[in-house]
Amino acid sequence: MSQRCRVVVLISGNGTNLQAIIDGCDDTLTTEVVGVISNKPDAYGLIRAHHSEIDTSCVIPYQQESRTEYDARLKAALDKYQPDLVVLAGFMRVLSDEFVNHYLGKMINIHPSLLPKYPGLHTHQRAIEANDAEHGASVHFVTPELDSGPVILQAKVPLYADDTAEVLAERVHEQEHAIYPLVVKWFGQGRLSMKQGKAYLDNSEIGPSGYAPD
Ligand code: GAR
Numbered sequence: 001m002s003q004r005c006r007v008v009v010l011i012s013g014n015g016t017n018l019q020a021i022i023d024g025c026d027d028t029l030t031t032e033v034v035g036v037i038s039n040k041p042d043a044y045g046l047i048r049a050h051h052s053e054i055d056t057s058c059v060i061p062y063q064q065e066s067r068t069e070y071d072a073r074l075k076a077a078l079d080k081y082q083p084d085l086v087v088l089a090g091f092m093r094v095l096s097d098e099f100v101n102h103y104l105g106k107m108i109n110i111h112p113s114l115l116p117k118y119p120g121l122h123t124h125q126r127a128i129e130a131n132d133a134e135h136g137a138s139v140h141f142v143t144p145e146l147d148s149g150p151v152i153l154q155a156k157v158p159l160y161a162d163d164t165a166e167v168l169a170e171r172v173h174e175q176e177h178a179i180y181p182l183v184v185k186w187f188g189q190g191r192l193s194m195k196q197g198k199a200y201l202d203n204s205e206i207g208p209s210g211y212a213p214d
Contacts, residue, residue: 004029004030004031004032004188005030005031005032005084005085005187005188005190006032006034006081006082006083006084006085007021007025007031007032007033007034007083007084007085007086007087007184007188008033008034008035008036008037008078008081008083008085008086008087009021009033009035009036009037009045009087009089010036010037010038010039010074010078010086010087010088010089010091011036011037011038011043011045011046011089011090011091012038012039012040012043012090012091012092012093013040013043013044013045013090013092014043014044014045014090015036015043015044015045015046015048015049015089015090016173016176016177017089017090017110017176017177017180018033018036018045018048018049018089018090019045019048019177020176020177020178020180020181021033021087021089021180021181021184022048022049022052022054023181024180024181024182024184024185025181025184025185025188028185028188030185030188030189030190031184031185031187031188031189033049033052033054034054034055034081034083035054035055035056035057035078035080035081035083036048036049036054036055036056036057037056037057037058037059037074037077037078038056038057038058038059039058039059039060039061039074039091039092039093040058040060041058041060045089045090046058055081057077057080059073059074059077061093067094067095067096068096068098070093071095071096071098071099074099075099075102083106084106084187084188085106085107085108085184085187085188086103086106086107086108087107087108087180087184088107088108088109088110088142089110089180090110091109094146095142097144100142100143100144101144103142104141104142104143104194105141105193105194105195107141107142108139108140108141108142108152108183108184108187109139109140109142109147109149110137110138110139110176110179110180111123111137111138111140111147112124112137112169112172112173112176113126113127113135113136113137113138114134114135114136114137114138114154114156114209115138115140115147115148115151115154116148116208117132119146119147119148120146120147122165123135124165124166124168124169124172125165127159127168128159128163128164128165128168132159133158133159134156134157134158134159135156135157135159135168135171135172136154136155136156136157136172136175137154137155137172137175137176137179138151138153138154138210139151139152139153139154139179139180139183139210140152140199141194141199143197149194149197150194150197150198150199150206151199151206151208151209151210152183152186152192152199152201152206152210152211153179153182153183153210153211154179154209154210155172155175155176155178155179156175157171157172157175186201
């Protein structure tokens with residue numbers, strides 16, 4: 001990539017991960033957040049984007065609109081920014097296979113669990129109910145099967161006996177803010193890729209639990 005890597009972030013809510021990515025890109029010459037798209041007009045992340053003078057768009061679903069129709073409008077909004085990387089940061093919609101395949105290898109997501117554990121919703125409560133000793137977050141490439149693409153980086157947190165889902169979510173969130181900007185930076189530096197369903201950093205295959213330095 002000769003120019004800066006153009007990143008578009010998709011959000012639905014608070015946008016604390018968006019903020020961490022904006023802050024993380026601030027000091028890099030390789031990566032720039034050029035747009036933020038929300039499916040919800042009141043997402044606080046849109047205000048965060050305005051504060052950083054980043055262009056925003058809202059693609060609000062119509063009643064009775066099919067997933068394919070919505071995704072076609074989302075794709076049109078996204079492609080205006082000519083993104084090199086699409087970052088899902090708390091974007092709470094399931095995407096159609098067609099959409100995912102269009103951005104294959106160029107779209108990443110953060111999920112609040114140690115994948116492959118707990119794809120889908122209520123991950124913190126499920127970890128508590130399973131009496132897990134540890135929990136965490138995963139950054140992964142997006143593939144058509146929900147929350148199942150190759151993992152790039154994970155962060156683990158301990159789980160304590162008196163944890164509530166809210167307390168645990170906060171502990172995980174803090175780690176998300178550390179790992180997501182790092183992965184975006186790796187992509188911007190051209191170090192990260194996906195080939196045949198596997199993630200690579202510096203041309204070395206990343207293991208199933210994400211990158212782990214020796
Ligand atoms: C994050 O915890 C992220 O892992 C989760 O939504 C939150 C968004 O927080 N994403 C998912 O659950 C996707 N399956 P934020 O808006 O403060 O970044």
